[in-house]
Amino acid sequence: MRLALALGLPIIVLGARGAAAQPAGGDGTLLEQTPCPAYAAPQYEEAVASAKQSYGEEVTAARREGITMRTPLAYATPEEFQQGVKVSQSVTCTRIVYRSDGLKVAGLMWRPRDQGATRLPLIIFTRGGNRDYGKIPPWHGFHRLAGEGFVVMASQYRGVDGGEGVEEFGGADVDDVRNLVPVAASLGFVDTDNVFLLGWSRGAMEALLALKQGLHANAIAIGGGLLDLVAEAKRRPIRTLVSGPASGVMGAVSLGRLAGASNLITIDMGGTSLDASLVIDGQPSLAPSTNVEGIPMLVPVK
Numbered sequence: 001m002r003l004a005l006a007l008g009l010p011i012i013v014l015g016a017r018g019a020a021a022q023p024a025g026g027d028g029t030l031l032e033q034t035p036c037p038a039y040a041a042p043q044y045e046e047a048v049a050s051a052k053q054s055y056g057e058e059v060t061a062a063r064r065e066g067i068t069m070r071t072p073l074a075y076a077t078p079e080e081f082q083q084g085v086k087v088s089q090s091v092t093c094t095r096i097v098y099r100s101d102g103l104k105v106a107g108l109m110w111r112p113r114d115q116g117a118t119r120l121p122l123i124i125f126t127r128g129g130n131r132d133y134g135k136i137p138p139w140h141g142f143h144r145l146a147g148e149g150f151v152v153m154a155s156q157y158r159g160v161d162g163g164e165g166v167e168e169f170g171g172a173d174v175d176d177v178r179n180l181v182p183v184a185a186s187l188g189f190v191d192t193d194n195v196f197l198l199g200w201s202r203g204a205m206e207a208l209l210a211l212k213q214g215l216h217a218n219a220i221a222i223g224g225g226l227l228d229l230v231a232e233a234k235r236r237p238i239r240t241l242v243s244g245p246a247s248g249v250m251g252a253v254s255l256g257r258l259a260g261a262s263n264l265i266t267i268d269m270g271g272t273s274l275d276a277s278l279v280i281d282g283q284p285s286l287a288p289s290t291n292v293e294g295i296p297m298l299v300p301v302k
Contacts, residue, residue: 027175028182029099036093036108036138041085044078051075065235087147090114093138096153097163100179101172101257103282106161107180108136109153110146111189121194122184124217125154126177126210128201128224130169135160142198151190153180165282166253170205177210200224249277249284257282 042050055073062069076084094109111120125142128134136154146152155176158165167173184190197220199207204225211217248268256264256279264279278285290296 027099027101028179028186030096030183030186031099031104032095032097034095036095039088039091039093039139041088044081047081048075084144087144088139091143091146093143095138096183098179098183100155100158100176101165103158103164105155105158105165105176105179106163107153107155107176108138108140109151110143111151112146112149115151115189117189119189119191120149120151121196122181122190122192123150123152123196123198124177124180124207124210125152126197126199126203126206127154127156128203130202131160131167134202145198150196151184151187153184155180159283165257166250166284168250168254169202170209171250172254174206174209174213177206178213178215181215194218196220198222248275249279252277253279253282253284 051073059069090113091110092113096107096109097104098107099105123145125136125140127136135156140154142152142154155173156163157167157173157176159167165172181192181195184195185192195215195217197207197210197215197217199205199220199222201224204222207220207222208225211220249266252264252266256262262279262282266277266279268275268277
């Protein structure tokens with residue numbers, strides 16, 4: 001059992017900067033809009049080679065987990081590929097910055113170039129990965145849904161792509177998904193009575209949590225979601241290494257945010273160790289490795 005404050009929270013030393021200034025604009029306020037880099041259509045041969053490489057890497061990774069992939073790789077025909085290029089060229093991409101829990105959070109938005117004044121239904125795409133791993137590029141494949149008559153919006157989650165704060169993998173970052181709805185409503189060209197959710201991998205969890213926490217959607221589609229964390233811990237126990245002290249750090253970040261402080265020194269004390277961590281601008285320091293009883297562990301730790 002690990003001890004901290006009487007309430008079970010980590011001990012924190014608040015940063016010298018004191019309380020942060022009250023941000024202008026409430027949650028769901030659109031702060032910035034910047035055009036994405038222009039769409040650059042790849043050559044068909046390049047796309048096929050890239051698909052082969054990605055598929056090969058996925059097969060290798062699955063084999064390391066003891067899984068045999070049986071789904072063969074399928075290619076688009078040159079004609080289908082060219083049609084996809086035309087759809088991409090008919091879509092406009094915008095990088096957005098909006099307010100969520102008082103933080104500036106980055107995201108992306110795609111919509112038809114010729115939309116005009118028509119209000120279109122909204123698809124909120126929730127990405128997978130964590131931190132910069134899985135960050136959505138401007139011309140992600142899901143942008144083509146905009147060519148079918150939708151406005152598509154996606155959050156990079158807090159702390160990613162220049163955003164403030166730190167993502168919590170299904171914690172407060174769920175608000176970053178929910179706050180896209182008022183952002184969309186403020187634009188004037190989105191029908192927020194027709195909202196749909198599309199989640200992939202970790203994003204499947206984010207989408208389901210957003211629904212649970214009050215986001216209203218007509219339908220949801222998810223794929224590759226991680227739903228059984230206990231089974232995942234049994235399959236990859238290395239990921240639970242020093243997870244207790246790490247959760248103490250994330251609890252301190254949340255408590256610091258409530259106190260208006262982003263620079264912290266956290267202390268987490270248990271029966272066998274006392275762990276300290278440095279948080280700068282709301283972002284915990286991350287070490288590429290650690291050691292347990294003198295044995296090196298090449299996994300990132302807070």
